[in-house]
Amino acid sequence: MPESVPERTPATVPTRPHGAGAPRGASGRVGPSSRLSTSTVARYAIGSLGTGGFATLPGLVLVFYLTDTLGVAAWAAGIAVSAAKVWDVLIDPVIGGFSDTNLHRTGSRRRVMIVGAVALPVFFLLTFAVPAGVSPVVAGLWVAIAFILASTSFSLFQVPYIALPAELSDHYDQRTRLLTTRVAVLSVAILLFGAGGPILRGIGNAYTGYLVMALVAGLVIAAGMLIATTVAPKGVPQPDAPAVPVSEGYREGFAALRRSAPFRALLGTFVLQALATGMMLAAANYVAVWVMHSSDALTFLFVALIGPAILFSPIWNAISRRAGKERSYVAASIVFTLAAASLSLAIWSPGAWMYLSVAVAGAAYAGMQALPMAMLPDVISHDARRTGAPRAGVFGGMWTAGETTGMALGAAALTVVLTVTGYIQTTAGHSVEQPASAVNGIAAAFGLIPAALTLLSLLFLSRYRLRRSDIDGPDIDLPEEAIA
Template sequence: MGSRTNSLSRGQVTRYAIGSLGTGGFATLPGLVLVYYLTDSLGVTALAAGAIVTVAKVWDVLIDPVIGGLSDRSLAHTGTRRRAMMLGGIGLPIAFVLTFAVPAGLGPLPAALWVLVAFMLAATCFSLFQVPYIALPAELTDDYRERTRLLSWRVVLLTVAILLFGAGGPELRALFPDDPLMGYLVMAVVAAVVLGAAMLTSASVAPQRPLLPVRPGASIAEHYRDGITVLRESQPFRALLATFLLQGLATGMMLAAAQYVARWVLDDETAVTQLFVALIAPALLMAPVWKLIADRVGKERAFRMASIVFILATLALVAMVWVPGWWIVAPVALAGAAYAGMQTLPMAMLPDVIAYDRSRHAATDAGGQNRSGIFGGVWTAGRPPAWRSAAPC
């Protein structure tokens, strides 16, 4: 039976980080191609296509706290969070392929309903994996620095996933210019294999026995009440989630402007790819560096440093209104380097917040409470889709 230790092996860190190939891939690829698939290949109106994506996102937000509560309950009954993660790792690839497997000749309305059902199923399976995946770091180690190490490598693999799926997915689709539906299907099958392999590999790192007992939930309403309770009771969690969400929304707006910058500032629509690489490549390189900085000065101080650097980089970009040119790649790269810290460090602080909550309850409750799943569900429901609009199509 597995148990939580202070020091994580290289294999544990690797297996956990590999899960981000699955989470990052699913967060990136549908955002790039799904609406275009619906409108240009299936004949669905743009309004209906947008509605499908919106409904799936709302569904995702609604079910995340419930899955968090169910994950805690499963932990109490079975001693592990692995079952839900494996169910998500098996179900997501199937649902993802079904999303892009609409039969040829199907009319726009039935095609839209097909995609809606399949994509909502995929979002459900994604949450079954993602929510307990978020909860695991607090249960894998008690060590402050080991959690930073664990989450730093997760961000590295997340960035790799964004590059891999953001560039590779559309390229696979383009291999079948005369049969777009086949192109999407091949793309989905290849992506599904990577998604499933990454998620199932990561599920194997889930420990078999938690340190503390867990109070299981009894109903869907109770799971939502538990989510509201952790927000009300944990001021550190509220502050961390609010900061992460606001920064993600601000970054998402910046990324959404990349296409306009390419067209109207650089006068080259294809420049969005270079801007995307200029942002992502430094993030890939800097995540381990922010880990070293956090080890030296602390996560909170390092997070403030990353935020200040990001603000300075974005302020420098304002000058492009008066002085357009390729010089903007430099502040974009600096923003990417800072954004690596803005991703790594809040994620590394989340298990600290969860552990603090558990220790606080241990002092007042018999045996304490483990609400890691609830925290993970609320965090996942509030996560900003910051990168999705930036990847090159």
């Protein structure tokens, strides 16, 4: 049954853009603006240059770095990478509660975001700084510890960053505009890091190449994140606000899951799709080398994926304004499922035709990223109206934990496939011949399995009940150019 939505009083729509002079809510913080300025949209979106870079590059090269440069067994590489993700899942709800507390005490989420943005490039560089000649055991431990620290820094930025859209605008279509713009930048980031990372990796020997890649990428990631911190709303600090204990972050997070059916449906969908895309991302390097027999194919795969994603981000914005976010999300997911399923043919006949399937998947991927993230602020504001207690940081923490879980399980699932199918790890400078079973497993991990997971996610999405009428009141009537 659809979740009932209580009657609400007409919303008060600010007539000035968010920022100085904008109206303040009862809490003393600046109230959200229905119409977002171009500057706010652009600066928020640039943050995805950082989040996209960190999500893409480790997912693309870290397992391959462990198995084919450091000589770590596939199953051990899976544990090393997954350890950081498990840690993320544990701390993200805590960071969400801490971010809400910090918002009350300082008037902004900016401080937490800056700490994460500054610390991340340091630990990211250390992740790929394993000295040559180190034993696989030591190398695996080195990478696991450094990546845990890098992931913690990322969460300090990402959790409050996810919470911001609900505080920047209270309008259904403006949130879609904000998030589709963010996904366009995210797509550029994936292309930049996915294609540029392997190029930088080719500088010098394998160890030097990874180090150069991590240094350049870390600086770009930090720059994007720091720019995004400037849009964090400022309000009146409440220094007497009580701190949220560690256990409170978990309690609030799971309470949000229990009471909000739309949140459960949306998060379940997104986690399964993150698992699917995480598996594809981790498998791409292996597909290029062992299925398509060309290390250059990795760059072409990313161009094929991200080019259409950049073009289709504004198209999904236009579609969602007419059909609604939830219906548009279903359509994007179905298209992605069909495109991923077609890649399964690479088991029998790999070739250049795969770029076309990847391009179709990329067009759908833009919608699969933008639309659920645009729906999340609707879920947050809906919950705040029902409970009277805004918890954007808590929702952001649970969302980030779920996304991290999905991406981690995607990479881990790939290592399971590699192990079961007999993949042979090696060290830099040595070559091996992979068995046919391992090559077939890689092809399945790039197409058939992600398609099945995305199809399964639609069962969760079918339970999402929020619609435009539940978010926008009848008094909200922005001019056409404000929501374009």
